[in-house]
Amino acid sequence: MAEIKIKGVAKSFGAFKALHSIDLTIADQEFMVLLGASGCGKTTLLRIIAGLETPTEGEVWIGDRRVDHLPPRARGIAMVFQNYAVFPHLTVFENVAFGLRMKKLPQDEITRRVTRTAELMHIEQLLKRYSGQLSGGQRQRVAVARALAMEPDVILMDEPLSNLDALLRLEMRAELKGVLANSKTTTIYVTHDQVEAMSLADRISVMNGGRIVQAASPVEVYRNPAARFVGSFIGNPPMNFIPATRSADGRWQVAGLTLDGPQHAGDKLEFAIRPEDLTIAPGGLKATARVIEPLGAHTLVTSEVNGALFRAVLDSDLKVSPGDELSLVPKTDRIRWFDPTTSNAVREST
Numbered sequence: 001m002a003e004i005k006i007k008g009v010a011k012s013f014g015a016f017k018a019l020h021s022i023d024l025t026i027a028d029q030e031f032m033v034l035l036g037a038s039g040c041g042k043t044t045l046l047r048i049i050a051g052l053e054t055p056t057e058g059e060v061w062i063g064d065r066r067v068d069h070l071p072p073r074a075r076g077i078a079m080v081f082q083n084y085a086v087f088p089h090l091t092v093f094e095n096v097a098f099g100l101r102m103k104k105l106p107q108d109e110i111t112r113r114v115t116r117t118a119e120l121m122h123i124e125q126l127l128k129r130y131s132g133q134l135s136g137g138q139r140q141r142v143a144v145a146r147a148l149a150m151e152p153d154v155i156l157m158d159e160p161l162s163n164l165d166a167l168l169r170l171e172m173r174a175e176l177k178g179v180l181a182n183s184k185t186t187t188i189y190v191t192h193d194q195v196e197a198m199s200l201a202d203r204i205s206v207m208n209g210g211r212i213v214q215a216a217s218p219v220e221v222y223r224n225p226a227a228r229f230v231g232s233f234i235g236n237p238p239m240n241f242i243p244a245t246r247s248a249d250g251r252w253q254v255a256g257l258t259l260d261g262p263q264h265a266g267d268k269l270e271f272a273i274r275p276e277d278l279t280i281a282p283g284g285l286k287a288t289a290r291v292i293e294p295l296g297a298h299t300l301v302t303s304e305v306n307g308a309l310f311r312a313v314l315d316s317d318l319k320v321s322p323g324d325e326l327s328l329v330p331k332t333d334r335i336r337w338f339d340p341t342t343s344n345a346v347r348e349s350t
């Protein structure tokens, strides 16, 4: 069983704190994505789990073994990186077999495993080719096949698709998902691409500034961001935010609209709504349309509400022109609230 437990892991590079006391449990066979902007610490966390970096504080457990003092090789993990490290002077077969030869497995077992993983990754027709002759996409398949051939308990992947062009990325993403869902490995996958994260993950850990802000299913991080950062980072276009003030009757004033909201000690909150959770109807937020972008089935309308940018994704049958005064009604059950002091979500206690 390869449950991974990260307990109070912190990492400093000199005076710079790259990770602040991370606690995270990844279930056996779970696909966990570490998602965040460049520099948030995702690679550092992955490298600590791999054993390529030592934590300044904390413990890493794989199954019932504490591994943070063990070398990478003793941890039962395989890794796939962005710059796939496929050896150009070896054939595809030998590249995939590389780790198995290091483990001194018998030749028939090596052949069995190489053949099986080559089939999984659709590179069986390339086994005799030298890797230097392969395209980027093919090399990436070889790198994944090499990791899978090890039949590891844990696979760590750091932006494995980022060198591929958009179409190939999409294809490989679906393939990876299929292959890994059928394997018994626990996967930790680093990306800064939220679409990749949403499509692959059982759970996403959203990181910011060396901390995990939220670890939850893709739907949960999208629908119920635990903090303002998550709402603004996930979703394209991102969530809209408007300052809200409590009125005497306990309801909330949002850009001229009065709404029911959560119980809250302070008299200020932030109202938040996703662009697709708005409709044009009377009695809504007063917005002035600025830029209209047809997206096919929908139209992205960037407008101004109280002088701040506000985006709505509307049905493309609705005719909107720049300068139009709109009334945008938020779907009540999709409204979220954040504490402007802590940036944390404030849930309605109903």
Ligand code: ATP
Pocket (backbone or CB within 6 Å): 013, 016, 018, 036, 037, 038, 039, 040, 041, 042, 043, 044, 045, 192
């Ligand atoms: P990216 O997506 O750009 O790879 P990341 O989220 O993976 O970003 P890390 O590579 O984990 O970020 O880096 C986290 C922070 O730690 C960054 O500010 C980085 O500059 C710093 N850092 C990483 N490795 C070192 C190092 N060896 N020495 C000093 N600082 C480092």
